[in-house]
Amino acid sequence: MSFWRVLLCIICPPLSVIGKGCGSILIVFILWCLGWIPGVIAALIILNNPER
Template identity: 70%
Template sequence: MNIWSVLLAIIFPPLSVLDKGCGSVIIVFILWICGWVPGTIAALVIVNNPDRQ
């Protein structure tokens, strides 16, 4: 977990999961369009997932 990734997940969630794959970016972008809170929560979960490198 990187502090910059967490801050980026709070400010602009789709950009923070860019290195996690296309599927994650699309899901977070759709959730972010629906509302800031769902997109931010999804991005934080993806960024802080230790199983996914």
């Protein structure tokens, strides 16, 4: 995970997971709307997952 992805994850989490699929974007967007911190945490978890 690059520095720019982490920075984008902090600024706008849905944009940071755009390459991981529609489901990931939707989950992160919903969590981001519920609160900034849950969206950032979800995006970091999705980006650190090596299986996707």
